[in-house]
Amino acid sequence: MSLTREIIRIKRDGGELDETSLAAFIKGITDETVSESQIAAMAMAIYLNGMSDTETMLLTRYMRDSGDVLDWQSLQLDGPVLDKHSTGGVGDNVSLMLGPIIAACGGYVPMISGRGLGHTGGTLDKFDSIPGYQTHPSNDVFRNTVRDVGVAIIGQTGSLAPADKRFYATRDVTSTVESLPLITASILSKKLAEGLDGLVLDVKAGNGAFMDNEQKARAMADTLVRVGSQLGVPTRAIITDMNQPLAPCAGNAIEVRSAINYLSGAYQPNRLHQVTVALAVEALLAGGLAPDEYTARAKIDEALDSGAALELFQRMVYALGGPQDLAEKMDNYLPRAEVIKPVLAKKQGYISQIHARELGNIVVSLGGGRLTSSDTLNYSVGISDILELGMSVDSGQPMAVIHAASESDWQHAAMQLHEAIHIDTQKPQVNEVIYASQRG
Structure with missing residues (x-):
């Protein structure tokens, strides 16, 4: 009997997979010696039988290590490398504001985001509405933008957590997406491959979220925080309501306009502002950029009120190929x-x-x-x-x-x-x- 078949059998029968077995299976996904049908069988076995905390942590680690893990030491950055992930919702354009806010407070944000699929909007799709913006720049442009601006929001490259891409594609067509260990490994393998010093998570609950109630969202947040921390990255989460859109709008160019209006102070909707500030606070605390919530909030207020966050948003857009004056003349560039x-x-x-x-x-x-x-x-x-x-x-x-x-x-x-x-x-x-x- 092949090793792969034996690994699947153990999980099918409710057993616990050891480090060697999980390492071998993820290596097989990456080098394609494990077939699509075997990935599907393993996904269903995990979906039905779950995984222990140790298994989930190991699965995440080996998926993270299936490709490149970014290293920022050569850039000699003078602050922590931080990022954020949202589990998806409607009218959620927080990333567009949060990255520049964290950068204005002394962090560096190499935010690698995805496209929308289904009812949830994708951060990359919003940036694709900006003429010229490169969501897949060269590695040098990406790293230089992070170093010089403090934030770069781009798309995932094939070299980051490649095992996840193949695993997820199979889960998507076998109705095994809604598995907490698999969701955890999928989210964290990509984020932790960014070489982070801290990670904040927005786990949504409600009729517009993948987790339709608070209990499920709490369980997800707990697992994500625990596994991220076990793998050496200070990880924090907030659980937020998605029984209505977060911003009072939804749509790609529309949400870019909303983000610019937010950063300029022209319009900061209350619900959106609460979540954006809460995530920024957690990021500053996780990265050691503030000793307490009060100090963190003061730094965030200063980043917004001074216009520093808006300036960095504009500089990021320009560094990645977009117009230099988008913030001042957005109606000239964003489609209507x-x-x-x-x-x-x-x-x-x-x-x-x-x-x-x-x-x-x-x-x-x-x-x-x-x-x-x-x-x-x-x-x-x-x-x-x-x-x-x-x-x-x-x-x-x-x-x-x-x-x-x-x-x-x-x-x-x-x-x-x-x-x-x-x-x-x-x-x-x-x-x-x-x-x-x-x-x-």
Whole structure:
């Protein structure tokens, strides 16, 4: 019997895999001596039987080490290397603001992000709406931007955690994505390959998140924090509400506009601001850039109020090929949809329920998101000015503004939006945007 078959059998029967077995299996995924059917069998065995903490940690380590692990020592950086990961939601453009804020506070942020798939938006897709921006620059441009600007937000290269790419592709087609050990290894293997000194995580719970309730989100946050810390990277997490969009908008160019307005101080929506600042605080604490929360918040306020964070955002965009004056002249560069019109409430009352996942799906149906990885995006479309849960609304008042490529697209999206946003006579109880925090 081959070693691979024996490893699968052990996990199929509920056994615990040792270090040698996990190392061999991940090596086989990387060098392609393990077949797709064997990856599928292992994924299902892990999905059904779970993994111990030690197994999860080892799986993450070997997936991280399946490719390059970035080393920043040669650049002689004078601050910690930090990053953030979100488990995905709707209207979540925090990365666009958080990277420059951390950099303005003395950190270095080599943020390697992904594209959207399904109802969640992707950070790279937002940057692709900026003319000229290189989401896959050369390694020298990437490293020089991190050194000189303090932040570079780019896409994953094939040399970082290559085992994860192959493992995930198989999980995606075998209904084994929703496995906590596999999710943990997938997220952390890529992030820890960045050579970090600290990592912060935004784990979302609600109808627009992959974890639909707080209990599941807490379990995920706990595992991520524990495994990251075991592998030598101070890791912290906050658990946040995704029962409505985080920002009052969704769509690629629309969310870039929102980020620039946030960094300039023109408009900082409360829920978005709370989460952005909370993650920034955790990053500064994890990286030793502040001794306590009070000091961290003061540094963050200064980075925003002084314009330093906005300046670094602009410098990053320019260093990676975008326009030098995007922040000042964003309407000259960011695409705008052909049809931009509000959707009006049909009755008076309170916004009682928002199906955030459905709002994300509306953006997809407008052409702003993907159903398959090869789909081409329309970066101009989306939704803006979305009312929040608990807000009062009169009949005929705008609930949101739809940005569409055509009148027929707008009409279809408006019908979907009426289904996604509910109005009732009773004012609902609204969750706090931050449920809890966990620190390693």
